[in-house]
Amino acid sequence: MTVRSYEFDVIVAGCGIAGLSAAVSAQELGARVAILERAPIDERGGNTRYTEAYLRMKSESEVTDDFESHLADNAGGHLDPSMTAETTRPYAQWPSIVKALSFADPELISILANGAGPTIAWLKRFGIRFDFLPTHFLTQFQPLLMPVGGGLAMIEALAADAQRKGTSFFYETTALSLFQDESGIVTGLRAVNKANEPIRFNAKSVILASGGFEGNAEMQTRYIGPRAVFLRPSARGGYYNKGEGIQMALEIGAAPCGDFASYHPQPIDPRSGRSEPVVLIYPYGILVNLEGRRFTDEASGTIDLVHESVTRQIIRQTNGIAYVILDNKVNDIPNKHIAVRTDQPPITAASLPELAEKLKISAVSLLETVGSYNKACNDDGTFKPSVLDALATQGLTPPKSNWARPIDHPPYFAYPVISSIVFTFGGLKVNGRAQVLNKDGAAISGLYAAGETIGFYYRNYTGATSVLKGTVFGRIAGIDAAQRVLGGKAA
Numbered sequence: 001m002t003v004r005s006y007e008f009d010v011i012v013a014g015c016g017i018a019g020l021s022a023a024v025s026a027q028e029l030g031a032r033v034a035i036l037e038r039a040p041i042d043e044r045g046g047n048t049r050y051t052e053a054y055l056r057m058k059s060e061s062e063v064t065d066d067f068e069s070h071l072a073d074n075a076g077g078h079l080d081p082s083m084t085a086e087t088t089r090p091y092a093q094w095p096s097i098v099k100a101l102s103f104a105d106p107e108l109i110s111i112l113a114n115g116a117g118p119t120i121a122w123l124k125r126f127g128i129r130f131d132f133l134p135t136h137f138l139t140q141f142q143p144l145l146m147p148v149g150g151g152l153a154m155i156e157a158l159a160a161d162a163q164r165k166g167t168s169f170f171y172e173t174t175a176l177s178l179f180q181d182e183s184g185i186v187t188g189l190r191a192v193n194k195a196n197e198p199i200r201f202n203a204k205s206v207i208l209a210s211g212g213f214e215g216n217a218e219m220q221t222r223y224i225g226p227r228a229v230f231l232r233p234s235a236r237g238g239y240y241n242k243g244e245g246i247q248m249a250l251e252i253g254a255a256p257c258g259d260f261a262s263y264h265p266q267p268i269d270p271r272s273g274r275s276e277p278v279v280l281i282y283p284y285g286i287l288v289n290l291e292g293r294r295f296t297d298e299a300s301g302t303i304d305l306v307h308e309s310v311t312r313q314i315i316r317q318t319n320g321i322a323y324v325i326l327d328n329k330v331n332d333i334p335n336k337h338i339a340v341r342t343d344q345p346p347i348t349a350a351s352l353p354e355l356a357e358k359l360k361i362s363a364v365s366l367l368e369t370v371g372s373y374n375k376a377c378n379d380d381g382t383f384k385p386s387v388l389d390a391l392a393t394q395g396l397t398p399p400k401s402n403w404a405r406p407i408d409h410p411p412y413f414a415y416p417v418i419s420s421i422v423f424t425f426g427g428l429k430v431n432g433r434a435q436v437l438n439k440d441g442a443a444i445s446g447l448y449a450a451g452e453t454i455g456f457y458y459r460n461y462t463g464a465t466s467v468l469k470g471t472v473f474g475r476i477a478g479i480d481a482a483q484r485v486l487g488g489k490a491a
Helices: 017-028 046-050 067-073 081-088 106-124 150-164 217-223 226-230 236-240 244-251 303-315 328-332 352-359 363-376 466-485
Strands: 004-013 033-037 168-171 174-180 186-192 198-208 263-268 286-288 321-327 347-349 412-424 435-437 443-449
Touching: 004 017, 004 186, 004 466, 017 033, 017 150, 017 198, 017 466, 033 198, 046 150, 046 236, 067 106, 106 466, 150 168, 150 466, 174 198, 174 244, 186 443, 198 244, 198 466, 217 226, 217 412, 236 412, 244 443, 263 303, 286 363, 303 412, 321 328, 328 412, 347 352, 352 363, 352 412, 443 466
Parallel strands: 004 033, 004 198, 033 168, 198 443
Antiparallel strands: 174 186, 186 198, 263 412, 286 321, 321 412, 347 412, 435 443
């Protein structure tokens, strides 16, 4: 069988914001670039296509005050202080074992923070506009900058520029494995088209920007565990992210990085087929499991800061599902509709026993749970839905720290919620040039990574940084890959 073969300077696997940023940046320097995209053209863009693309920035040139500290606080598990102490020296002096260590090193955190403003300025050159627009968070701790038109506007603007300047797009084409020469230099990759016909792409630089593995049930179970059976991608783009970019690099000795057992979750309505059908109204009611019992503090902080930890509790419940229980007082909350993006109506009942029957949970348990909660509510405070009001329960386990009002005004409403995967955390270790490192901390010549293919996050996601990370490191990868090909910096 004759295998088709193509020659380019730079091959990019993935057409999300990371891949497009890499491709356009490489092309700006004169490189011949190709983009491989598993999706058809009308669904290109991965997760970026479906996100509002929140950016953790207080202006177009400045990240938020807690940007670097939050990332640093969640840079790994219990890190060895003798290892992290080495990072106070210049990067070139770090021991190889530290360069390959699975943690978000301060070198990369600083590069991301310092690169955010210049990257926004670069994106504006393509006609992308930014503003502080309403979010689906009714309460939030930090300002969030957004591209007008969301991630889709970013994808369409960069893809149009890439196509206009000659980038070759290969849609419905999946990258599977890497080629290396006798010196270990990456020289291209093997792919298949939608007919499963093999294609060889030869290139002097390969950039892996094909997302995480939220669309791969086997990898989810292997890394996240058996409860992954109850997970699903938050948006349609996630189904295309099956982890090959990570796997093919690990197969040639790349160092892993990021929390492979975790992911960025969102609470969504499992009845809905739309992208990101989030239900973020739950802080104003209670969450119960299939046993009819509460299991978490629904309102320990502003919704933008705590929805991830709450959603992690949902996946631990029976069948990975919970129910938001509300009463008619929810209609007093201004703009409540922006916190509910499911296209399915709430389950409504005139009484709690009727609601329990519709939810197929024990009426006795639900009545007992709501009764205990109602007795613990404190009437002394003032309900303030737009701020943390400290209207807390008294003597209840688990407590509810804010917005605790009795659920006693029918009709009653419920939404089912499950944990969805926005993106996975595990991926590849890179240096400040976005070069993929091997397990000894040395760069694998000719191989780069960007976006969620880079492992960067641990435990708690630093919200509104993933699109920035994809764009910043996509640009870095594209520039370095092109310079390597065209006689600039040698890899």
